[in-house]
Amino acid sequence: MPFFICPRCKNREFDSDGREGITQEPPSCHKCDFGFMFELLEDYYPAQATGFVVCDQDGRILASGRGIFELSGFEEPDLMGRDVVEAFSLSDAKPIETVREWGVRQQGKELVIRTHAGLAKKVVADFFPAYDDDGGLLMALTPES
Numbered sequence: 001m002p003f004f005i006c007p008r009c010k011n012r013e014f015d016s017d018g019r020e021g022i023t024q025e026p027p028s029c030h031k032c033d034f035g036f037m038f039e040l041l042e043d044y045y046p047a048q049a050t051g052f053v054v055c056d057q058d059g060r061i062l063a064s065g066r067g068i069f070e071l072s073g074f075e076e077p078d079l080m081g082r083d084v085v086e087a088f089s090l091s092d093a094k095p096i097e098t099v100r101e102w103g104v105r106q107q108g109k110e111l112v113i114r115t116h117a118g119l120a121k122k123v124v125a126d127f128f129p130a131y132d133d134d135g136g137l138l139m140a141l142t143p144e145s
Contacts, residue, residue, distance in 0.1 A: 002131075004037035005044060007052040007065040007138065012043060034063075038138045039131050046126075050142040055084050057135030059096060071123070071143055073116030084139060089114035095127050099137050103129045113141065 003014045006029035013030065027037045038054060046052075051067025061079045069075055072088065085093045090113060095106035106127040112120050122144040130136040 003040045003043045005040060005046075005052075005138075006032060006034050006037055007054045007063050008032055008034040009066060010046055010050070010052070011037075012045075013037065014043070038128070040128055040138075041131070044126070044128070044140075046140055047142045050140050053079070053084060053139045053141070055137050055139065057100070057130075059084050059100070059137075061087060062136070068141070071115075071121070071141055072113060078116070088141075090125075095125065096137065096139075099127045099129050100135070103131075105129065110144065 003012065004027060005012050009029060009032040011029050011031040028035055029037055049067060049071070051071045052065040053061055053068060054063040056062055061082050061084050064074070064076045064079050068079075074087070079087050084090070085096065091111045092109070095109045098104065098106055109125045109127070111123055111125050113123055115121055123141045124144055126140040128138040130138070
């Protein structure tokens with residue numbers, strides 16, 4: 001049974017009747033009406049301060065959700081179309097490469113990002129592959145406490 005999470009509002013849903021994948025269009029969020037839900041194989045419980053970034057198969061940012069501005073100072077228009085590794089100056093791109101190459105999730109990776117103001121910030125990052133034809137990935141960033 002597939003689980004879905006909204007990159008914008010973190011709403012979680014599951015496809016109990018198997019109808020969400022019938023059409024070619026991805027399901028939209030029933031809570032905030034965002035254009036698509038990201039499919040996960042297993043349910044995921046993000047921390048309250050976690051922010052999501054959705055990337056295409058080439059690692060370019062397609063959308064960012066609530067929590068990214070608070071974490072990084074970047075607004076969504078500043079990020080759209082940029083390479084995710086370069087946009088956040090990620091300290092290690094290997095988890096993204098693994099997700100893209102092998103289609104497996106990478107969780108609990110301790111990384112450093114650069115904020116909009118140029119400050120280094122420690123985060124715990126989780127990466128999830130997209131299970132649709134478009135490829136891509138979902139990156140969840142949580143500030144390290």
